[in-house]
Structure formats: structure tokens, C-alpha cells
Amino acid sequence: MADYGNGTSPVERLIGMMARLPGLGPRSARRAVLTMIRRRDVLLDPLAKALDEVARTVRECDLCGNIASGPLCEVCTSPERRAGEICVVESVADLWAMERGGMFNGRYHVLGGVLSALDGIGPEQLRIPSLLARAGDGEVSEVILALNATIDGQTTAHYIADQLAPLGIRVTSLAQGVPIGGELDYLDDGTIGAALLARRTL
Amino acid sequence: MADYGNGTSPVERLIGMMARLPGLGPRSARRAVLTMIRRRDVLLDPLAKALDEVARTVRECDLCGNIASGPLCEVCTSPERRAGEICVVESVADLWAMERGGMFNGRYHVLGGVLSALDGIGPEQLRIPSLLARAGDGEVSEVILALNATIDGQTTAHYIADQLAPLGIRVTSLAQGVPIGGELDYLDDGTIGAALLARRTL
16 A cells, blocks of 8 residues: 555655654654645645756755855845954854844854764864964954854854854954843843843943 | 755755645755755655656556556556455545555545535546446446545435445445544543444344
């Protein structure tokens, strides 16, 4: 028997693979695949084309690790982005989040993770050596560490800051504090403490 | 600018289309696509191949409406499935659910929806005419209505039962009652009432 979501026909293989995506399980993968097949003109065929195009064209930017369709990504090739400012992020998802923020006009460096003794991830497993090389090329004046406010993220930020110190360039990190629209009553104590320490005169 | 999940590059198009699948939104579609790209050997490339294969090969069974890779589906072509019993289901997902149950050894008829005056869906919009033709071919001895226990599902079941009555074949529907493992305290009153009315001597 085939095509019931637990075997090896094309439909079953597709369901099995969809189920491995984050946010989907076997049940929702089945639902998604059935919806695709039912609406093949607007979902299945365009999705197959789009996925094929991405698989053929998408690669990593040689310089920063962002998603690119050539050797360099659109940020690294854009003449409007300041080459002197490098924003260091953990992942491409974080790079996109920064871009949605719409306030940064420099370039990026995607680490591809954070240091983790537990998982055996050291500087060599991340894009840290290439970051140090980039930062030391004489053109860079500031490195902004936009790493997640987790233990591993902050450990990584401090490690990078230590490595960059001899270069004598400015190393900054994102401000910590109350998020826009945030209510104190729902914030964790650490955030409130950090926001108090970093308080500003109005 | 491109590739941040809100424009027209291949990656953005893929995200936009993934976001239209049930169970995924813009945020989870972004996450899924980034995961695919990060793990291209095990996710992106095989998924692109599987989706392409499904888009090229999958079609509807001419007889029952199930998913098929030829004119007829695997159930309709299997010599081991009894042609005299037709199980009527609303969707391919329900057909798969019946197959997972593993107790039915006849064939199917997928309606493609249920009657709905509100949505303007009459018998002609569903696979009801072809069901009546199939049921009247002299080979069919029983039609099992496995429609969902919703108002529209039951309305559809009664409509089909009325249409089939002149043919003099057996028309049955799934039993209603307490689900296996079900606790009375958590069941709705309608189910408990139906289970009481359909009680059996032990």
C-alpha cells in the first residue's frame, strides 16, 4: 500500500521530508502536502519551481556568510552600505531581523552559531577567524556585536571583543533594556536590572 | 534590498509561498526556509527533488478521486481490495485516516468536500454524480458513508443515502460512540447520548 503517509511513494517521501522542517510534524506535513496537491496551480507547481530555483541559485556570501545568489551577497555588493561598520550576528535569521529594524546601514558578518563548550563549538567552527581578518583590514572602524542575549551569545560576544581589542577599533554591542511597548510587570528581573543600570537622562 | 523575507528574490518568493501552507505563517516559513538552506544536502536538495517529482507525477484517480500516479490509484487497481464495498470520504486526508485504521478492505470514493448551502456547494460540485453511477453498476453491494460527524457532513450523508435508496444496495455509516481510550467526563453530551442510544449487549 502506498500514499497514506508512511511508505515510500513520491507523496510519502515528500511528507517525510516536510515533517523534518521546524514547526511541522508528521500530521501538519500531511496536511500541507494534501493542500498543495489539491491546489496544484497556485501551490504545488509554483512551490516546486521556487524551491528548485533556490536550490540552484542560493549560496553563502564568501565575505559575510549571508545568503547570496553570487559570490557576494546584496549587502556586501551594495555601494550604499558603509564598509567601515560590521554588524556581527549569529544567523541569517538574525541578519534579517536587523534589516527589518531598518536602522543599520553597514555590512554584516554571520557567525553561523555561538561558542559552546558543551557542543564542542570553538572559534574555528564559526566564522570568527574570517571576522578577525576582516576587522583587521584597515577599512573597518566599528564592529557591532548583535548577538542574542543568551549565556552562549554573551560569552561569544566577550570572546570576540577580547580578540578584537588589539586592533584598536571600536567594539560595541546592542543596548539592553525595556523593549518598545514592553510592560515592566511582564519583564524578567534581569532585563529590568539591565535597563536601570543603562538609564539615560531625558 | 532583497532576501529579508518581504520582497521578490527567489528566497523571498519561496518564503511567501511556504507561508500559504496550512500550519505555517510568515515567521515559521522564514524559519523553515532558512533551515532548508542551512542544511541543503539533507533538506533543500532532496525536498526540491521530491516536490518536483510529486508535481510531475501526482494526479487524481479517475474512478475515486484519490491521489494516483496513473489513471487509477493503488486502491482501485489492487486486486486484493473488494470492489463491492465503497467507502465514501470527504477528502484524501480522511481516506488516509481510514487506511491507517487498517480495518477496511474495499475501495473508496472521495467527494472532495461536503454539501453546503452557505458556500453554494451542491451535488454537482462534488463527486456525487460519479458515486451514484459507480454504486449503480451492479457490482457494488455496500456503500459505507465515512463522513465527518459535523452538520454539513451528516447532511451530505443523508442526501447521499436518499439518492442511493432506489438502488436497493446496503448503505451504512460509521458507528458513533465513545472513542477508544475516551473518558466520559471529557466527552461532549451529544457523543454520550449517541453512544447510549447505540448501546450493545455484552
